[in-house]
Amino acid sequence: MALTSQHDDTAERSSLLRRVFFDAKIRAIFLQVLTVAGVVGFLGWLINNTMTNMAARSLSAGFDFLDVSAGFGIGFTLIPYQEGDTYLRVFTVGIMNTLLVAVVAIVLATILGLLVGLARLSTNWIIAGVARAYVELLRNTPLLLQIIAWYFGVFNLLPRPRDSVVLAEVFVLNNRGFYMPSPVAEPGFGIVLTAFVLSIIGAITLYKWEAARRDRTGKSFPAIPAGFAMIVFLPILVYAAAGSPLSWDVPALQGFNFVGGVSVPPSFCALIVALAAYTSCFIAEIVRAGIQSVSKGQIEAAGALNLPANWTLRRVVLPQALRVIIPPLISQYLNVTKNSSLAIAIGFPDLVSVWMNTSLNQSGRAIPIVAMTMAFYCIVSLSVSLVMNRYNRRAQLKER
Amino acid sequence: MLNCQVGLPTPGFYSLAEDGTWSGADVDLCRAVSAAIFGDPDMVEYQSVTSAVRFTALSNGESDMLSRTTTWTAVRDTQLGLDFTTVNFYDGQGFLVPADSGITSALDLDGATICVLTGTTTELNLADYFRANGMTFTPVTNENVNVLVETYLGGGCDAYTNDKSGLAARRSAFPDPSAHVLLPETVSKEPLGPVVRQGDDAWANLVRWTVFGIINAEELGVTSANVMEMTASADPNIARLLGTEGNIGEGLGVSPDFMVNVISAVGNYGEIYERHIGENTPIGIPRAGTLNALWNNGGIIYAPPFR
Ligand SMILES: N[C@@H](CCC(=O)N[C@@H](CS)C(=O)NCC(=O)O)C(=O)O
Numbered sequence: 001m002a003l004t005s006q007h008d009d010t011a012e013r014s015s016l017l018r019r020v021f022f023d024a025k026i027r028a029i030f031l032q033v034l035t036v037a038g039v040v041g042f043l044g045w046l047i048n049n050t051m052t053n054m055a056a057r058s059l060s061a062g063f064d065f066l067d068v069s070a071g072f073g074i075g076f077t078l079i080p081y082q083e084g085d086t087y088l089r090v091f092t093v094g095i096m097n098t099l100l101v102a103v104v105a106i107v108l109a110t111i112l113g114l115l116v117g118l119a120r121l122s123t124n125w126i127i128a129g130v131a132r133a134y135v136e137l138l139r140n141t142p143l144l145l146q147i148i149a150w151y152f153g154v155f156n157l158l159p160r161p162r163d164s165v166v167l168a169e170v171f172v173l174n175n176r177g178f179y180m181p182s183p184v185a186e187p188g189f190g191i192v193l194t195a196f197v198l199s200i201i202g203a204i205t206l207y208k209w210e211a212a213r214r215d216r217t218g219k220s221f222p223a224i225p226a227g228f229a230m231i232v233f234l235p236i237l238v239y240a241a242a243g244s245p246l247s248w249d250v251p252a253l254q255g256f257n258f259v260g261g262v263s264v265p266p267s268f269c270a271l272i273v274a275l276a277a278y279t280s281c282f283i284a285e286i287v288r289a290g291i292q293s294v295s296k297g298q299i300e301a302a303g304a305l306n307l308p309a310n311w312t313l314r315r316v317v318l319p320q321a322l323r324v325i326i327p328p329l330i331s332q333y334l335n336v337t338k339n340s341s342l343a344i345a346i347g348f349p350d351l352v353s354v355w356m357n358t359s360l361n362q363s364g365r366a367i368p369i370v371a372m373t374m375a376f377y378c379i380v381s382l383s384v385s386l387v388m389n390r391y392n393r394r395a396q397l398k399e400r
Numbered sequence: 401m402l403n404c405q406v407g408l409p410t411p412g413f414y415s416l417a418e419d420g421t422w423s424g425a426d427v428d429l430c431r432a433v434s435a436a437i438f439g440d441p442d443m444v445e446y447q448s449v450t451s452a453v454r455f456t457a458l459s460n461g462e463s464d465m466l467s468r469t470t471t472w473t474a475v476r477d478t479q480l481g482l483d484f485t486t487v488n489f490y491d492g493q494g495f496l497v498p499a500d501s502g503i504t505s506a507l508d509l510d511g512a513t514i515c516v517l518t519g520t521t522t523e524l525n526l527a528d529y530f531r532a533n534g535m536t537f538t539p540v541t542n543e544n545v546n547v548l549v550e551t552y553l554g555g556g557c558d559a560y561t562n563d564k565s566g567l568a569a570r571r572s573a574f575p576d577p578s579a580h581v582l583l584p585e586t587v588s589k590e591p592l593g594p595v596v597r598q599g600d601d602a603w604a605n606l607v608r609w610t611v612f613g614i615i616n617a618e619e620l621g622v623t624s625a626n627v628m629e630m631t632a633s634a635d636p637n638i639a640r641l642l643g644t645e646g647n648i649g650e651g652l653g654v655s656p657d658f659m660v661n662v663i664s665a666v667g668n669y670g671e672i673y674e675r676h677i678g679e680n681t682p683i684g685i686p687r688a689g690t691l692n693a694l695w696n697n698g699g700i701i702y703a704p705p706f707r
Binding site: 054056057059060071072073074075083084152156157160175176254255256257259265266267344345346347349353357358360361362363364366 | 451452453455456459475476479480481510511512513516518519523524526527528530531537538539540541542543544547548550551554555556558597598599
């Protein structure tokens, strides 16, 4: 009796053990718990180790410095910043500047890349050759070198403020930056803005209505040009009717330099031009590959159906090319954002420059500062890829 | 080997010859410490990094000491894990402008664009000075002094600001030094000196007393030329400095005659000064009548006694 029960017991225990080892599901859970414990333990050890070592070197790791006044000037800010503002403010200034560079460079690089990509496919050999030379030259030299070359070779060599290049009497270019007039809204400008927003909504509605009608009746109607015309002309009409409620703050030479309007420093110009030109090469190649990936048969079939050329492009080539273009384009956009940190070489106050460099050195809070910088780049990269992936899913071929 | 950190090559303080050898007033302190430890001034590995990363490179152990025109401030001394040993040069911040700009005072600089090194006390003082005087400015910043100087020379900023010694040093290497003038104002206190990592008191002592030894040597008239004869001196102050009497080297963990090695290698404070940055050098910073003269000569260079 006792013997059998003991036997049962061991049998049960060994079967439990056996299940842990041989039941794939339980084994997986067991291993996962082990892994999580390992990772958490390792992180804990890392943090503890860091804290101990920092304490031993009397360095502080806390975030309490964020509301301390930073005390240094920043050459270019999108939001108001004064020398007495806090480190947190410096962080925000850096983020805004980095985002500005990324957005402007991405827009320019995309336009440029599209043009160059199409030029590379041109049947005119001069255009194709020039486009090819452009791509090969810029793609095969280091970006840092290009940034420095644009800065010292172009923007730092521009004339001094007194001898500025003035375009159309209001745009000013000199070795301190690029100056533009800035719009100042007068009372009544709200109506113009409202008209603008309404016309955008109207254009979208028109487009949807046109698509639905085309599906129903087969009759088409130029909804896109009509929509654009609406967005452009309606606000202009309202603007004129409201008595032009907008004035311009035009930059004027005063003392050392131009004041008034909006301006960007030479380091910004050099950075944007270099980033946009460099990235446009990769985008051009992506565009070219995308268009070439659409088989000739598709275009010939469209021709056989007697589709107009712009329909062939819009409804046959592009939808298929975009599938190939979007994923690598996403990674180019992420690259621009990360490459913008090379700003530090020419002193543009982006996040890495004002935060990871200046603030870190002045406050000595290496760990929190590096952590915050990494978190920022991580969040930006993840959200860009999230948005683009969602778009990509829509652009993908729907297989049925 | 002693890992001694200097800045990007700067005439007079830490300049780099074509053959890769370093020289200058701050370099001589590295050599002095090396001579004190090893009896040989050349056991030094020089590390040249920008101002912005100097403290990181020291606190993570890459460098053993900083000898590079670094200002002693409260935050640096108490919050960055650093230990300032002593002051070996009293400086202050100034402005350099093109001579043809017509600017004669720092107070004329309202609205100006100003080139400034990041990660320095210079950029903080600059902001303070303009704030205190109700003036505005646009900083053009960089961590690399060469980029900044190129920008200034290309007209990318109206003035270049730094410690006055740094301005004199930089200007000496300009294509035409006489085309640039130093404005009269001194807008800050910049006590410069060697720095070590916090937490190694014996090491801090050695660096500190090497500087004191060099200063005392000048006061006592001990030079690189006469140091050997001086070892026979009957003056007990000299005897203690050179280790023929007392046991000061022992307390510092080096040989009793360590100062003999130091002074034969680099000379005393005055010799170092005149050799690298004095009036007869291209840097040309006068010493007489300034804070950097010896205390018994109208200045405040004063070292505690070797006893
Ligand atoms: N004393 C200030 C400024 C130091 C500084 O800017 N030094 C000048 C020379 S006196 C320089 O040009 N340094 C260049 C470098 O260290 O790379 C500080 O400690 O922050």
